Amino acid sequence: MATENASGLSDHMRGVTVTTLACVGGIVAALVSAQVFGTSAGVAQSREPLLVLVGALFAQYPVLGLVGIDIGEFGIKDNLYIGFMTFTFWFISYAVLLSTGV
Numbered sequence: 100m101a102t103e104n105a106s107g108l109s110d111h112m113r114g115v116t117v118t119t120l121a122c123v124g125g126i127v128a129a130l131v132s133a134q135v136f137g138t139s140a141g142v143a144q145s146r147e148p149l150l151v152l153v154g155a156l157f158a159q160y161p162v163l164g165l166v167g168i169d170i171g172e173f174g175i176k177d178n179l180y181i182g183f184m185t186f187t188f189w190f191i192s193y194a195v196l197l198s199t200g201v
Contacts, residue, residue, distance in 0.1 A: 125188025
């Protein structure tokens with residue numbers, strides 16, 4: 100039987116929600132980076148698309164609060180996990196967009 104935490108979500112649903120939001124956040128950040136900064140060779144060497152990634156990282160916490168997850172419970176492990184998953188999905192998605200020139 101799954102245990103519930105203070106937010107009323109089971110531990111499994113909390114993990115699935117955090118993971119899904121981090122992954123979708125990374126993909127959306129890659130799409131926004133491609134839309135705002137383009138997919139040219141010069142942009143691939145630029146650091147400006149990282150600003151979109153940082154914005155996506157910070158935008159996730161209010162969304163998690165709206166979904167009902169208590170972000171006050173997050174420790175360093177949770178924050179690093181969210182950052183890693185968002186960065187990884189952003190990096191892979193943006194690399195695909197840059198290499199295809201979409």
